[in-house]
Amino acid sequence: xxxxxxxxxxxxxxxxxxxxxxxxxxxxxxxxxxxxxxxxxxxxxxxxxxxxxxxxxxxxxxxxxxxxxxxxxxxxxxxxxxxxxxxxxxxxxxxxxxxxxxxxxxxxxxxxxxxxxxxx
Amino acid sequence: xxxxxxxxxxxxxxxxxxxxxxxxxxxxxxxxxxxxxxxxxxxxxxxxxxxxxxxxxxxxxxxxxxxxxxxxxxxxxxxxxxxxxxxxxxxxxxxxxxxxxxxxxxxxxxxxx
Numbered sequence: 102x103x104x105x106x107x108x109x110x111x112x113x114x115x116x117x118x119x120x121x122x123x124x125x126x127x128x129x130x131x132x133x134x135x136x137x138x139x140x141x142x143x144x145x146x147x148x149x150x151x152x153x154x155x156x157x158x159x160x161x162x163x164x165x166x167x168x169x170x171x172x173x174x175x176x177x178x179x180x181x182x183x184x185x186x187x188x189x190x191x192x193x194x195x196x197x198x199x200x201x202x203x204x205x206x207x208x209x210x211x212x213x214x215x216x217x218x219x220x221x
Numbered sequence: 222x223x224x225x226x227x228x229x230x231x232x233x234x235x236x237x238x239x240x241x242x243x244x245x246x247x248x249x250x251x252x253x254x255x256x257x258x259x260x261x262x263x264x265x266x267x268x269x270x271x272x273x274x275x276x277x278x279x280x281x282x283x284x285x286x287x288x289x290x291x292x293x294x295x296x297x298x299x300x301x302x303x304x305x306x307x308x309x310x311x312x313x314x315x316x317x318x319x320x321x322x323x324x325x326x327x328x329x330x331x332x333x334x
Contacts, residue, residue: 107264135321144310144324145265194264198320209255210322212264 104128105197107213115221116187122180122216124195130175131197135210136168139192151178185220192217223248227311227325234301234332242296242328244285244311252313254278254287254294255322259308268296268309301332 104127112120124134133152137145151157151172159165167189169181178197182189196210228243246252253272257265269278274289283298294311311325 105264142327142329144326145322147321150321196265196322208320209267209270212257212266214264215262217262 103199103211105131105195105211105213107195107216109216110214111217111219113219113221114185117184118220120182120185120218122182122193122195122218124178124180124197124213126176126197126199126211129197129199129211131178131199132175133198134172134178135196135198136170136178136180137194137196139194139215141192145194148180182218185218187220190218190220223252223313223315223323225311225313225323225325227309227328230308230327230329232328232330234330236303236332236334237300238332240296240298240301240305240330242309242311242330244294244296244325246292246294246311246313248292248313248315250315252315254285255312255314256283256285256294256296257310257312257324259310259327261307265310301330303332303334306330306332 106125108123136148139145148163149157149159151170153172153175157170172178192215194215196212224247226245255270256268258268259265269280271278271287277286285294285296308327308329310327312322314320
């Protein structure tokens, strides 16, 4: 149980293109989803927290207009990298917290398998 | 501020060796503690967790005990396998702020036959 699917797993595109990454909770409803960025051999950097039906909360230093997050349903959140450039190349990972588990801090996040984005 | 410090890797071991990956934390309040594992090219999988002092999390032969007095959550396994080769992340959450995870830098483990 508690499977999170992320799509696509790998995308290569030209500079200036906008890229959309989907994060779906397959067998549970997720009130909160998180988007992370990971550079090679480094830890995960939280980019933003999104709650269903409301605006995402971005971490300091993350450009809201660059990384558009939509959480339109309890099972889907999307991250759109707008006008992507080579410096946006990275591994992007989403995670989801299951609805009904409240905000109990012992409840784990369930992670997708990540999306490797390469901008040429 | 709140933070997690892990021992630097890579950690290289022979199969069946004993593993310890150190993790200490700084937190205001009473965090929950987690170990996540990341296999090459994949996302993170929860390995184990502990939600209060003296709790022991365990899974797949891995163990970690929440030590409040030393603010530590060291990961151990008695006999590692080649399939355990991965990056291990120690993390914490605190109440409020949607319980964001705060990760350590990660420790790469390489197990050789």
